[in-house]
Amino acid sequence: MSKLSLKTGRYALPVHFIIWFLILSQVLRIIFFIWQYDEVSWNIIDILRTLLTGLFFDAGTIVFISLPGLIYYTLIPEKWVGSILDKIIVIFFTSLNIFILVFTFFAELTFWDEFKTRFNFIAVDYLIYTHEVVANIQQSYPLPILISGVLIISLFFLFIFHKRDAFSQTFNSPADLRIKFAVLGICVSLALFFGSFIFNYQAEWSSNRYNSEISKSGIYSFFAAFRNNQMKYPDFYTSIDNDTAFRIVKNKLKDPSTTFTTTGYSIHRSIKDSQSALDRKNVVFILIESFSGSFLKEFGNKENITPFMDSLAQKSIFFNDMYATGTRTVRGMEAVTLCIPPTPGQSIVKRPENQNLYTVSNVFKSKAYDSNFFYGGDGYFDNMNSYFGGNGFTIYDRGRGSVLSDKIKTVRHNITDKEVTFENAWGICDEDIFNKMLTVADKQFKEGKPFFNFVMTTSNHRPFTYPSGKIDIPSGTSREGAVKYTDYALKQLFTKARTKPWFKNTVFVVIADHCASSAGKDEIDVANYHIPAFIVNMPSQYNQKITKQCSQIDLWPTLFSLFQWHYESGFFGKDVLDAEFEQRAFLGTYRKLVLMKKEKVMILSDQKKQAFYNWNKADNSLTPVPMDKSFLEETIAWYQTADYLFTHKLLK
Known part of the structure; x- marks a missing residue:
């Protein structure tokens, strides 16, 4: 040359x-x-x-x-x-x-x-x-x-x-x-x-x-x-008329305990259990960063990096076949607070006009619970503080300031330096954020407040650093080390919580926000949406392994059913324990929207494209199959209605 x-x-x-x-x-x-x-x-x-x-x-x-x-x-x-x-x-x-x-x-x-x-x-x-x-x-x-x-x-x-x-x-x-x-x-x-x-x-x-x-x-x-960070569903995806879409979704959501309270383009309904509600239980909800199901021995892992969670799977309500709705933390937050399928483009957590939505915190507020959000980094990241503060949560994070903005009056508490033993780029270690939650829970108990405490962890994230000497894998060396430390920190949380006077009346819910990896050679790598989820410390007769295929959005409707609560719902999720529950899961990227039923996978893509596959769980491959018109129509209905309700401000 x-x-x-x-x-x-x-x-x-x-x-x-x-x-x-x-x-x-x-x-x-x-x-x-x-x-x-x-x-x-x-x-x-x-x-x-x-x-x-x-x-x-x-x-x-x-x-x-x-x-x-x-x-x-x-x-x-x-x-x-x-x-x-x-x-x-x-x-x-x-x-x-x-x-x-x-x-x-x-x-x-x-x-x-x-x-x-x-x-x-x-x-x-x-x-x-x-x-x-x-x-x-x-x-x-x-x-x-x-x-x-x-x-x-x-x-x-x-x-x-x-x-x-x-x-x-x-x-x-x-x-x-x-x-x-x-x-x-x-x-x-x-x-x-x-x-x-x-x-x-x-x-x-x-x-x-x-x-x-x-x-x-x-x-x-x-x-x-x-x-193209925000994508209007009707402009990019195959649509059907809204009357048909809402009719299909309402038909999927109806059951004997449900009464729709509005007509037209709405899924708002009243859900009433036939039994008397249980006593109000405190709820500690832990959303774990990047925690794939494949990390657990329960799902075939041989490295013994989750001994505590594997033990929890044997003495909890354990969801054996649950799938995340997306590939990012904000998608997981969206799914577990709004109980909604993923909408195209940015997560609702990051969009404008996302305050005063009907979230699970509204259900807890209706029962006089104190709702709090704990994050070990600065909650400015990914718009978390604006979203949670604008939807009824008190904020505890590593940011500075007492209020979020003139429009969002929720109190924001700073986690002080003296409460921190270890911190990296993303925030304080899992043990520290759990300890902060325990301190607040003690205060709530003394004040006689039932509490709903939402904790977002950060340790299982690159650079995979954590306090030295806690586990047998050196800090900062591998994802496996971060996973094992997260498992260790969770065990420490339960060890300390068991000494608290409020423990017996507290349910712990543990779930991943998304998997550690989501990419594969196919359009959607289904196996990399499979996540673990646990409901811990319910009366022992409730403990079981739920083998039904389900979604993150079904978690809270299932727990509210276990609590035998009468509540108002605008959620797309359903009670997995209902005998008539139809197994299905919603998956997505910011451009692809998926409905999966058992091994059948329908993918909606932008440019108004669709693809239908058979998923082979053994080798995680997708094989094209002839299009199923009714399956396609149902897939469109779920996503079209979810997008319609948010964009028309009907999730308020």
Whole structure:
């Protein structure tokens, strides 16, 4: 290549920059191929299509990146070409762009390691919450070495540009005005073409999800996600008329204990148990970060990293076949507070107009419970404080301040430094947040208040650090260590709680927010939505293993039924213990919406597409099957009505 000359005069540097970017992008693509060698399709046609599709999207990416520079090259007067000012501007911004892009390529590798996907809406969220993300990067990776490596690599590429006379040509070769505007015109035309007619989903050509993801350009994907973070259901998904949709859903929700209290587009109903309600029990609800069912020995794990939870499974109401609704914490929070299928785009937790919704806290408030939300980090992250504070919870977190905003008057308590023994990028360790909850519970008990305490854990998250000396796996070395520490901290919570006077009258509910990983070669990796859930400390006669397939949204309706409560409901979830419960689960990403019934899986995608599969649990594979119209219509009905109720402010 050293003998290959690119005599492009004033545009030598942009041409070298563009070719460099396209080559490096393909190298990254090949790295991903090798990384997922056992799951990508190695069919020669698929390989070529992956690389060529990727090249096409890389071309669109570099057009947008190059456009500001080409505008400068066009507008600078000829007499200034090669001047000190010209050299400073060109060298500085070329170097900066190369540094940023090299850093971005490294970031893509770490993002792929975590999520097995190119940049998406998660990356967009991470851009917003820079404190947590930067701290996480600092604690997870040797940042000085990484930055030094990026700098050295960037200087190496600049040296190559210099050796190939790209700089000298650029500063010593004035361009004809017609050539300037022709080059700029071509670049602007391509930018308009890509911006108006090329969409990121068009890279998803393969039934193998990995081939489709590798076909994308990470930067292009990032800005596509930024543009489409909220998606209106009727615009992107197959719809039916609302009368039919609500009729189908109401028919699925009806049972002998349910009376619908409104007509029209609503699922609000009164649920009354035939028996007398149990005495009011305190509820401690623990949402565990990134806790896959596959971590438990109960589900075949051989590493013995969850001994306490495995013991709980034998003496609790244990949900053997429950599935998370999504792949992020905010999805889990949405599911367990609103009991609603996932709506497309952002979780409701992060959307505007998400205050004063009818959540499970309203049910507890109607029974005179004191509701609290405990989070070991700053609840500003992922809009948690705004959501929980705006929906009836008192906040306990590591942020500062007493009230959230003028509109949200809920009190916010700071967890003080003296209450913390260990803290990382995401917050205080699980033992510390549990201890804080125990302190508040003691106070609530003394004041005679039944309590509903919602605890969100953080320890089972990269950088996987936790207090030393607690378990036999060194802190910060692996996900397995974080899992085992979370299990250990949960055991400590129960050990301490058993000494409390309120323990006998307290039910503990433990569930994962989502799995540790959700990506696979198929459209939806079903096994990576399977989560554990426990209801602990009910009278022993209630203990059982529930083997029915169900969803996170069914957890609270099931518990309220166990409590034999009469309550108002706007929930899509149902009592799993009801003899007439129809087994099904709702799964989703921010773009794909899924209804699963036993082994049948219907997937709704944006661009109004649908796919129907048979799921083989043994090897976690999806096999296409002929479309079932009634199954499709029911799937549409669930998601269309959920989206309609939120967007029309009918969940208030």
